Amino acid sequence: MHSLLLIQNGRTENDTEARSEHNPGRILEACGYVTWTATGEEQASHFIRDADATLLCMPVTEIELWRQKLLKHKTAPVLWWCTSATADLSVTACGDNVIVDGILSPYMHEQEIHWILHFSSRQCFERQQWHKEKEQLLARIEERKWIDMAKGILSKAKNISESEAYDLLRKQAMNERKRMVDVATSIVKVYQLLQDQT
Incomplete structure (x- = not known):
């Protein structure tokens, strides 16, 4: 610094x-x-x-x-x-x-100032790293929420287990070349739209 x-x-x-x-x-x-x-x-x-x-x-x-x-x-x-x-x-x-x-x-004293500045720099960038990790974890939790909702919908609609619903989601994502969370979000939104109409 x-x-x-x-x-x-x-x-x-x-x-x-x-x-x-x-x-x-x-x-x-x-x-x-x-x-x-x-x-x-x-x-x-x-x-x-x-x-x-x-x-x-x-x-x-x-x-x-x-x-x-x-x-x-x-x-x-x-x-x-x-x-x-x-x-x-x-x-x-x-x-x-x-x-x-x-x-x-x-x-x-001068040495104290140097050390405070050195440690403050480390503190800042460690906090920045923690913030990034927190954001990534929150994003993963949000993705997991959509996937779990889609599994529940597929399981109920197709009368299959949740593990089979998960496999179906994964296969659909691979076929469409999309992320699983995107396919899951689409399924949940379409289901919610249909529920609103009935």
Whole structure:
């Protein structure tokens, strides 16, 4: 990870802090990272293409909204810049569904920053992999549902066992050069249409 996009959500912290050693851009650049700063979604969408990660410098309650905006443009680690200015909310705000890949603060040493960024990158891409696997499992469950419904319909209509109905579905799919779920969906929809008409 070499570059970070800092998002300050239209707010800049007071000038004293912006010029101080607590400024995230200064700290990260001193550690060898390239940084860009954005204060709005339009600016962020321009810089996000080149950034390896995003650092949100804002209250915890605004993180999820920004994370969703950023995901429209690119999947990359999202980190939170935790300072007294961004963490001044009550403990109840911590109960919100806030997803970040890491937290940085102005009091971290260079090695700590490097390790947080390294692990946040792994965390982001592992979560992305889990999300893909979840989507694939949900799709398989949905396909299984259509196939089971079609088996039930065929079993009842042809007075055969469900295993014979399954074999019939598979044979039909091979004959039509279609996926089994597509044949099953067609059977269920035609059956439902006929039921609606009677």
